[in-house]
Every structure is written in structure tokens, then in C-alpha cells.
Amino acid sequence: MISEAQFQKEIDIIIANALREDVGDGDHSSLACIPKDAKGEAKLLVKEDCIIAGLDFAKQVFQHIDGNSEIDFKAKDGDALKVGDIAFTLKSNSQSILKGERLVLNAMQRMSAIATKTKAFTDVLEGTKTKILDTRKTTPGFRALEKWAVKIGGGVNHRFALYDMIMLKDNHIDFAGGVDQAIQKTQAYLKQNNLDLKIIVEARDINEIQKIIQHNGIHRILIDNFSFEDTCKAVQLIGDFCETESSGGITLSSARDYADCGVDYISSGALTHSVYNVDLSLKAI
Template sequence: MRPSYITDESLKQFIKQALAEDIGDGDHSSLASIPDSAQNEAKLLVKGTGILAGVELAQEIIREVDATLTLEVFITDGTPVKPGDIAFYVAGKAQSILTAERLVLNCMQRMSGIATFTHQLNQLIAGTNARLLDTRKTTPNFRMLEKWAVLIGGGVNHRYGLFDMIILKDNHVDYAGGIKQAITATHEYLQRTNRQLKIVVETRNLQEVRQVLDTGGVDRIMLDNMTPDQLREAVQFINGQYPTEASGGITEETIATIAATGVDFISVGALTHSIRSLDLSLKAKK
């Protein structure tokens, strides 16, 4: 099931722009070497171990390139895969298969890498109450697909952009003159503009946590770049008054310890900005 931000319109727009970037005035390699009438078949071959993502997107890309191409899907999004697995067959006009090849692979490899890493981190925090969040540290114009991949891998989407949630980070707090001033101004803004947006406040130490609790009127407290001991102390101090989110430099080596402090959410920018793509290949079926 697609998330709400993956609309037919947004998906079609992305695919059209990506194809225009790649094809320009024609796929001349295929047009020059392959007869227009040639009909062939290719398989999407998995060459790495991980979680497959982007199959549904691949179907849309292939349909946009040539609606006469047919797919036979064997492995769906979110499924564990290993080298040698075949995700799908695509059949039809050979020129069209070759034209779609690179965009399909570029998207699926990156999405599968994100889904795989998300799944790996989720395994590390299994048994705790912490839920894994992504961030806005995404590739420009590719965000919706990267966040979609996080969902496929079992993670949770944080805000999509600057427009659907308010996060008062350190710079906002410093520019506003402090925690209380930032929260107060935010409530005035929301009332003035007749908006209903959740408010998350980033804190850097226990003193700032106290200021948030004294001011109130937020939906979550972010605990940024704190040690496990500091996180544990902050969670105990907040005592369930607000959900908590740990953030800042969290890695595979530290995430289990962070989760054990009792935080409700853990946001990891590396889910989308530092992943290794899953090796996939589209091979002609001879």
C-alpha cells in the first residue's frame, strides 16, 4: 500500500522528469542497434542480500515507457532476497526494455538499500518500545521514494517536509531567544494562520528539557546528541508527559543502547543519506 504522499500525480511527474533527464531526444543506443520490431524478455536479477523495494515503482516506470510491455512479478516489496533471486520478468519491445532499464535499476537499487538498512536497524532495537524514524536528510527530488523505502523496510516516516510539522531545532531556539519564546511564538503563529501542526522541540541538555516542561504546549521532546546516561535521565525526568525522540549521530553500534534508555522514537539520518545500494541487474533472457 502506498503512503499518502505517493499520489498518482506525484509519481507520474517524477517518472516523466526522470525519463526526460535520461532519454533526452531518444535512446539512440537502442534505436541504432536493435530493430524496431524486436521482441525480447529480461529478468530483474538480485545480486545481493537484503530487502527488496521499488517493485511497484518499477511497474509504473515500465508502464510509462511502453504500456505494451508486460511484467510477471515473483517477489514483492518488503520481501527478503538473496543473490540469484529473480524479482520479475519484463517482456515486449526490446528497445523499450532497454530504455526503461537504467531508471528502474537506479530507483530499485537505492530504495532496496534503504529498506535493507532500515530493516537491519529495526532488528537491533527489537524488544524495546523505540520506533525508528527517518529524517529530511534525503536526496533532492527523490525524497518521496526514499521515505517510501523506509516504510517498506519497517521504519516510520517523520515529517515529510517543512510544511507538515513544526520542529523547533537549536537554531530556531537560539534565534527566537530561548525555548519559551520559541514555543510561545509558534502557538501565536498557528493561531494567527489557523493551522494545526504538531510541535516538536529539540533540547540539548536537561536544563532545556526543564524549560520545555515548564512551558508546555508541545507534542514531542527531541533529545539531541545526548549520551545514553543523559537520555535515561531525561526520559525519567519527562516521566511520560510527552513522547521522546533521540537524535544525533546514532549508528548501528549505538542504537541498541539508545533504545534501551526508554525513548519512544529514534531518528536516524543515515537511513537515507548514507546507505549502500543493493546490487540488482536487469539481464536479457536469451
């Protein structure tokens, strides 16, 4: 996984690029109507029950735009809020509030939706050892915020990108000539390049699992698109050889059955690619 410093760098890039995209050479609507030195206050209004996420991001955005911005949080990331709740109040330059409004709302609405969905999975998995994982199925340019939201909702981040973990999936295995060859080539590559990266290998059937467990140095086996019954067999076969992860169309209604098989993780792309934004609004006070 990437370091906290690397993660913060990704957040800084998102803020800078989003403001470049949205503001360009100036918010001319505000510049035309509002005096440069005007001060204003606003509140973030929750208009839909949710797990709130992105409060710290909002603070970073407004302080990036105006270092004198003051935010008074009425909740913290991960809190369950209801319709009518106020998440924070803001005091800042009026032009600065309007400059950051859309970025903050776009981010928080999506982050809160992801956190809410993730929390639903963690609730279903409560009492088991299984944790819910995200994937790389994220919005381009927005990944760091979506993965941050997963953590706020109680989930666990998978690898951040292609560079911080090895994951040998079906295409890698087929191009390499088989699962044995893919593992051998990967381990040779890591040694030659002096890289210390964890290796996850996808298994498509029990036969591939039997091959994978003949190799040392495997961090996790991805039990992909297995039935509930075959997942239980796979977990028993793998034992304590390495970590286990189930994936492939697992929903809230089926997650508990897979968890009861004893897998360490369930990964779900739907946490980030299939959510509807939570309704939030920034209102002047």
C-alpha cells in the same frame, strides 16, 4: 504527514523528471539498432543479499513508458532475497525495456540499500517500543523513493518536508531568543494562519527539557546528542508529557541502549545519506 495522493504525485514527478533527464529527445542507441515493434523479455537479477525495495516503483516506470508492459513479480517489496534470486520478469516493447532500465536499476539499487539498512535497525530494536525514523537528509529530487524504502524496511517516516510538521531546532530557538520564545511564537503563528501542524522541539540539555514541558501542545521532544545516561534521565523527566525521540550519531551498535531508555523513536540520517547501492541487474531473457 502528507497524504497518499500527495505522495503519489511526488513519485509521478520523479518518474517524469528522471525520464526527461535520461531520455531527452530519444534513446538513439535503441532507435538505431532495434525495430520499433520488437518485443522483448527481461529479468531483474539479485546479485547481493538484500531486502528488496522498489518493485512497485519499477512497475510504475515500465507502465508509464509502455502501458502494455507485463511484470511477473517473484517477490514483494520487503522480502529478503539472496544472490541469484529473480525479483521479477518483464515482457514489453524492447525499446521500452531499455528506456526504463537505468531508471529502475538506479532507484531499486538505492531503495534496496536503504531498506536493508533500515531492517537492520528494526531487528536491533525488536522487543522494545522504539521505532526507527528517517530524516530530511535525503537526495534532492529523490526523497519520496528514499522514504518509501524506509517504510519497506520496517521504519517510520518522519515529516516529509518543511511544510507538514513544525520542528524547532537549535537555530530556530537561538534566532527566536530561547526555547520559550520559539514555542510561543510558533503557537501564535499556527493560530494566526489557521494551521494544524504537530510541534517537535529539540532539547540540547536537561534545562531546555524542563522549559519545554511547561508548554502545552508539544507533540514530541527531540533529545538531541544526549549521552545514554542523560537520555534515561530525560525520558524519566518527560514521562507521558509527549513523545520522545533520540538523535545524534546513534548507530546500530548503540541503538539498543537508547531504546532501553524508553524513547519512542530513534532518528537516523544515515538510513538515507550513508548507504551503498545494492547490486542488481536487468538481464535479457
